[in-house]
């Protein structure tokens with residue numbers, strides 16, 4: 628990957644720009660609109676949002692302000708947990724598109740799996756949602772479909788359908804590697820995307836990462852993003868600060884050595900959100 632617009636290729640052939648601009652916890656209104664426009668100005672062409680973030684209209688406003696033709700952008704959104712099931716998924720998709728001001732999505736994800744903890748028939752619930760996603764994909768309204776926060780057993784249930792998920796967006800950053808899920812995705816041609824690539828800011832003070840960053844003359848945030856890319860995972864850094872938005876995209880002029888990659892891999896668990904897909908109550 629040499630720049631922000633270089634693509635990973637999804638199963639099915641759709642290209643996805645290798646760094647996405649994240650919008651979780653970006654306040655609705657002017658902050659979201661201005662920061663999305665700033666990201667597009669900085670060269671991001673991949674914007675990641677979700678219905679539950681409550682900012683899709685403002686993200687749409689920022690996309691319009693960015694002034695880049697729609698077909699040069701890659702827009703992802705996610706189906707929230709209250710909207711699972713065939714009919715509700717179709718309706719939620721329409722609302723998301725209307726809020727974003729687009730008539731199609733590049734990528735639509737099931738935000739969290741229905742789990743055993745909440746549903747006796749969790750597999751059926753996920754399959755009904757997935758059937759709607761597949762139909763929308765088939766109809767050309769979504770270019771690629773996938774999931775988020777799915778562990779291997781959740782994915783396994785969907786692999787029996789005609790179209791397998793193309794993406795799994797999970798928490799992934801130094802200190803949180805989810806090796807089992809990542810390995811499953813690799814074996815099945817599913818691209819892993821990293822939410823909270825900076826651990827929501829929690830990993831930025833880590834002294835070991837700081838020492839590596841100093842060695843390369845880069846920030847810890849840049850080290851995290853670069854480490855994720857070199858793992859062939861797609862990072863989705865979020866910032867509402869224009870200088871950081873640019874900083875997080877400036878990761879193509881250096882390469883982490885194999886030793887430093889391994890050293891970061893070996894740091895152990897830290898900075899995680901603690902959210903477990905089979906235990907969350909939402």
Ligand code: A2P
Nearest residue numbers: 823824825826827828848864865866867868871
């Ligand atoms: P802000 O949005 O106020 O600029 P993550 O992408 O892991 O969810 O992390 C997002 C958090 O990290 C936000 O609090 C964001 O702050 C902060 N952040 C994003 N980029 C940087 C950066 N380059 N340096 C320091 N903090 C950053």
